[in-house]
Amino acid sequence: MKELLRWGIEELSEAEIPTAKLDAEVLLGAVLGLTRSQVLARSHTPMQRHQRGRFAALIQRRKRGEPVAYILGRQEFYGREFLVDRRVLIPRPETEELVDHCLNALEGRVTPRVADIGTGSGAIAITIAAERADAVVLASDVSSGALGVARENAQRYTSEGRIDFRQGSLLDPLAGATPLDLIVANLPYVGTSEIDILAADVRDYEPHEALFAGPEGLDLFPLLFEQLRDHALLKPDGALWLEMGYAQGAALARMARLYFPNAHKVAVHTDLAHHDRFVELNP
Template sequence: MSEGPEPGLTIAQALREAAAQLGTASSTARLDVELLMAAALGVSRSDVLLRHMNQPVPNGFGALLARRMRHEPVAYILGRAEFYGLDFTVTPDVLIPRGDSETLVDAARDALAARPPLRILDCGTGSGALLLAALSIWPHARGFGIDRSDGALAVARANAAALGMADRAEMRSGDWDSPGWSDDLGRFDLILANPPYVEDDAALEAVVRDHEPAGALFAGPQGLDAYRVLIPQLPGLLAPGGIALVEIGSRQDEAVGAIAHDCGLTVMLHRDLGGRPRALQLHRPGSG
């Protein structure tokens, strides 16, 4: 199927054939091929299913399918991904925003419902997804997105502009491993972070291992290196009454929680929709 569907197939037939062949490379094969077909046609996925199933296959579909057969993520092929109801540009410079990470935004929304944050910091902003999702909830807030990757910052700035938030979201080069990176930032009512947390020798699916940026994935033999550096800096960045939401791996709640406790922070665990540990909510005791 890497050469494309057979000539003369309708879109309905091509989707069935493509999904069957892609099944070895994707657990969401049918959805993938429908999205790729929509891109080839230049219409929405629902339009494909409702209006185009009996039409001939467009010329560009075969090339898109071949890329997916080589385990390239659909989001990178299409150049976009949805997160928290917002449309984001994504490139191989950034991690693909995932629905599980919406747990951080939901937890922040609930925790700060009675005292909306005015200043938000996103550490390792990537595409800007966490920061911009938070700013979409709180229209009076302003935020900083910090990343050490110039490529990621370019993507984040483009997303802020496309979503009409460029005047409220400053994307800035910064690396929490470097002393002084936060000296002029001040304190924040909300800090969000999805740091690297994958063990160096972890067995990842090819769709992640071979395509998403390694620097945003791997964090030492236990996957804890980023937490050991970032979390001790959080107390000095939190405003009175402020909270931090930090994404974690599904088996890291106790280890990361211990790091936070050692830094004098209280810890609350949040689970994702699948019931897996996904985020730790941190704050300084007695800070409001």
């Protein structure tokens, strides 16, 4: 096993994969049904021929740039393993922080009503539903493929019908809904002007409709704010939480104040890396 792992690391390093060692260890663990720490602890364990062949095939896929999460078909998020494929973005650690903010905002609210807009894999909606058993959760996405993945994930962690999945653009699926305590949206926010500087495994594999929103990545936010302003979708003390790009904080805060000049609160929050990452709006 030790020699094969060394080969895998060398192959990925030659392909300029920045996480070569980690990726090789994770992929070898997937072949053997071991955790990464178990792989390191059992480095002298012999491998069968079919295991060596499967590992080599996974290394070749990673060399071509395919993300490890897509190779394995899963990604951990908030302590749970979510199914992912090329129909959805791979959940990021920063979005776990967004969930933290949402759960904090729901503290003290009884049977809160929550909507997750642009749910993708369902990671946000399902996590909130799992962490708050009393929450009433709606999740929407414009992509039928993404909703298929989200429903599969919901079956793993929630009871049948626990989350109301709806297809549609932005806040359209909320038409006629009872006013909500919280709306959370992790919308596409990467600018098409950035496509050439994106990591290849993101640019070449993750769904562009879930990544890009115009040249600066801001095109969807005015539409969202307009819908929120024109329809009574939030309770009077309700809140909207958004994830955004690290350089978009000032622009999004100005935009929010333009649409909601009398807002009770417009705040930009940083992530653990101290980058602007979230906007909180209490209209």
